[in-house]
Amino acid sequence: xxxxxxxxxxxxxxxxxxxxxxxxxxxxxxxxxxxxxxxxxxxxxxxxxxxxxxxxxxxxxxxxxxxxxxxxxxxxxxxxxxxxxxxxxxxxxxxxxxxxxxxxxxxxxxxxxxxxxxxxxxxxxxxxxxxxxxxxxxxxxxxxxxxxxxxxxxxxxxxxxxxxxxxxxxxxxxxxxxxxxxxxxxxxxxxxxxxxxxxxxxxxxxxxxxxxxxxxxxxxxxxxxxxxxxxxxxxxxxxxxxxxxxxxxxxxxxxxxxxxxxxxxxxxxxxxxxxxxxxxxxxxxxxxxxxxxxxxxxxxxxxxxx
Amino acid sequence: xxxxxxxxxxxxxxxxxxxxxxxxxxxxxxxxxxxxxxxxxxxxxxxxxxxxxxxxxxxxxxxxxxxxxxxxxxxxxxxxxxxxxxxxxxxxxxxxxxxxxxxxxxxxxxxxxxxxxxxxxxxxxxxxxxxxxxxxxxxxxxxxxxxxxxxxxxxxxxxxxxxxxxxxxxxxxxxxxxxxxxxxxxxxxxxxxxxxxxxxxxxxxxxxxxxxxxxxxxxxxxxxxxxxxxxxxxxxxxxxxxxxxxxxxxxxxxxxxxxxxxxxxxxxxxxxxxxxxxxxxxxxxxxxxxxxxxxxxxxxxxxxxx
Numbered sequence: 001x002x003x004x005x006x007x008x009x010x011x012x013x014x015x016x017x018x019x020x021x022x023x024x025x026x027x028x029x030x031x032x033x034x035x036x037x038x039x040x041x042x043x044x045x046x047x048x049x050x051x052x053x054x055x056x057x058x059x060x061x062x063x064x065x066x067x068x069x070x071x072x073x074x075x076x077x078x079x080x081x082x083x084x085x086x087x088x089x090x091x092x093x094x095x096x097x098x099x100x101x102x103x104x105x106x107x108x109x110x111x112x113x114x115x116x117x118x119x120x121x122x123x124x125x126x127x128x129x130x131x132x133x134x135x136x137x138x139x140x141x142x143x144x145x146x147x148x149x150x151x152x153x154x155x156x157x158x159x160x161x162x163x164x165x166x167x168x169x170x171x172x173x174x175x176x177x178x179x180x181x182x183x184x185x186x187x188x189x190x191x192x193x194x195x196x197x198x199x200x201x202x203x204x205x206x207x208x209x210x211x212x213x214x215x216x217x218x219x220x221x222x223x224x225x226x227x228x229x230x231x232x233x234x235x236x237x238x239x240x241x242x243x244x245x246x247x248x249x250x251x252x253x254x255x256x257x258x259x260x261x262x263x264x265x266x267x268x269x270x271x272x273x274x275x276x277x278x279x280x281x282x283x284x285x286x287x288x289x290x291x292x293x294x295x296x297x298x299x300x301x302x303x304x305x306x
Numbered sequence: 307x308x309x310x311x312x313x314x315x316x317x318x319x320x321x322x323x324x325x326x327x328x329x330x331x332x333x334x335x336x337x338x339x340x341x342x343x344x345x346x347x348x349x350x351x352x353x354x355x356x357x358x359x360x361x362x363x364x365x366x367x368x369x370x371x372x373x374x375x376x377x378x379x380x381x382x383x384x385x386x387x388x389x390x391x392x393x394x395x396x397x398x399x400x401x402x403x404x405x406x407x408x409x410x411x412x413x414x415x416x417x418x419x420x421x422x423x424x425x426x427x428x429x430x431x432x433x434x435x436x437x438x439x440x441x442x443x444x445x446x447x448x449x450x451x452x453x454x455x456x457x458x459x460x461x462x463x464x465x466x467x468x469x470x471x472x473x474x475x476x477x478x479x480x481x482x483x484x485x486x487x488x489x490x491x492x493x494x495x496x497x498x499x500x501x502x503x504x505x506x507x508x509x510x511x512x513x514x515x516x517x518x519x520x521x522x523x524x525x526x527x528x529x530x531x532x533x534x535x536x537x538x539x540x541x542x543x544x545x546x547x548x549x550x551x552x553x554x555x556x557x558x559x560x561x562x563x564x565x566x567x568x569x570x571x572x573x574x575x576x577x578x579x580x581x582x583x584x585x586x587x588x589x590x591x592x593x594x595x596x597x598x599x600x601x602x603x604x605x606x607x608x609x610x611x612x
Binding site: 023024025026027028030031032033034035037038058059060061062063064065066067068069070072077078081082083084085086087088089090091092093094097100101104109110111114116117118119121128129131132145149151153155162163164165211212213214 | 329330331332333334336337338339340341343344364365366367368369370371372373374375376378383384387388389390391392393394395396397398399400403406407410415416417420422423424425427434435437438451455457459461468469470471517518519520
């Protein structure tokens with residue numbers, strides 16, 4: 001594979017910005033989105049909802065922050081410290097405020113006077129669910145329909161690698177078998193749904209971006225056990241397709257961390273399918289062009305744009 | 307007014323949680339929301355969209371974080387330091403990570419090893435817009451339709467005082483007259499829209515919660531100039547109605563801070579109406595009961611729930 005040079009992503013990014021679909025900011029990977037972009041995203045999400053209608057999932061919508069105490073029950077700071085987002089605030093009085101402003105006005109690091117707030121930014125849409133699910137699951141387990149903004153500190157020029165973006169998920173909590181069945185079912189459904197929109201989707205075994213040298217083993221193990229699959233499609237870079245959806249088995253990691261048990265008392269297994277809403281939308285623009293009004297009817301119609 | 311005691315908000319909060327409409331977390335003011343809650347919110351938002359159809363507003367959707375550099379051009383840390391949310395992350399290598407984990411495992415403050423990320427949580431839905439609007443406005447200015455999660459660090463037992471919630475806004479950028487006209491127009495429209503849903507809305511002159519003793523003058527000035535109005539309705543506490551919408555003139559504060567100019571070169575004035583989506587939804591539940599299926603047809607129909 002040839003070296004794509006210093007900015008392999010600039011071409012698509014510039015076109016998206018010029019077309020007004022993405023509104024750039026001074027921070028890499030942080031964008032606003034236009035009404036046209038959002039209409040495509042909403043159409044895509046409605047398709048996901050229809051695909052999941054038979055699941056009779058519980059709908060839950062969590063905001064983009066969740067309790068720090070819950071975060072600390074996961075291994076996220078061990079495995080992905082470089083991606084985390086910790087929220088800090090000011091709790092001082094008048095005197096401390098004057099000191100803070102002095103630092104601020106001097107252009108120094110005024111944030112050293114802040115303290116950690118009770119919340120963290122959410123790293124994946126299913127994280128805020130687990131602490132609410134502690135205890136014994138009903139017979140047959142649960143299926144939960146989630147959507148949330150998630151934060152990952154990985155500044156990039158790739159428009160498909162945003163620092164803050166939305167995930168739509170269907171999460172299964174239940175036995176090991178129920179979790180694995182859910183993962184496999186949704187991998188099929190996700191691939192069919194995205195292929196039907198004309199996206200050249202491929203399914204690949206994948207791993208999470210475990211941190212550092214110590215993360216190599218975790219990556220290898222995850223791949224060996226084929227716990228994670230991604231649905232990939234070329235977006236900004238033809239050489240390196242982008243994961244627009246992923247389906248994962250977490251084994252009993254969250255069950256143990258949050259004391260979630262199956263009806264017969266075992267630690268629950270969990271699995272999820274996640275659709276990266278911005279990435280799916282960008283894949284549609286990259287594949288079909290930047291003007292949805294000119295997309296083929298077979299694409300416009302299922303998205304509710306016809 | 308009698309002292310309502312230590313937890314005047316508990317009754318409604320408990321009822322909302324028992325009905326499954328709000329999903330509590332271990333942090334005060336951070337909740338998940340059910341599908342029923344969201345359906346009401348979506349119906350309310352669709353009404354706001356219809357009310358603004360004649361505005362031909364530009365739709366922009368910003369994520370819940372925006373550039374720290376833009377934040378620092380505002381006076382937010384001067385005026386509302388107690389409400390801010392600063393995002394911090396880890397940028398060290400393997401050695402620093404091991405040190406962080408040591409602190410983490412010891413139950414000490416592991417966040418002291420973090421560094422400020424390039425972003426802050428958004429304090430109001432219009433903040434991320436202004437840095438993208440620098441320069442000269444078109445003749446007649448602009449109207450922008452926004453929705454965003456916003457963060458305010460004010461832990462509370464009042465279910466209507468969340469730390470993280472969504473605002474839907476229509477923002478005007480233009481001359482002083484255009485801004486004032488927009489504010490007044492939307493105050494009327496907002497009051498009509500919410501009253502038509504059976505909410506006993508009152509319009510009151512208001513002020514922002516400027517910090518500390520030094521903020522008293524700013525509050526008084528803002529009220530004297532009647533820059534801010536709120537639409538209030540009893541939600542969790544009959545004695546203290548809750549602002550579910552507010553309409554504000556910012557004068558040329560943002561125009562100056564972000565070098566936004568009118569077509570004739572003056573610093574732009576800005577004004578906005580903001581609907582607190584969770585608060586509007588909670589007001590409907592508090593007023594009409596917790597089961598939307600039992601609401602009067604005159605309420606269900608405009609919300610698209612009939």
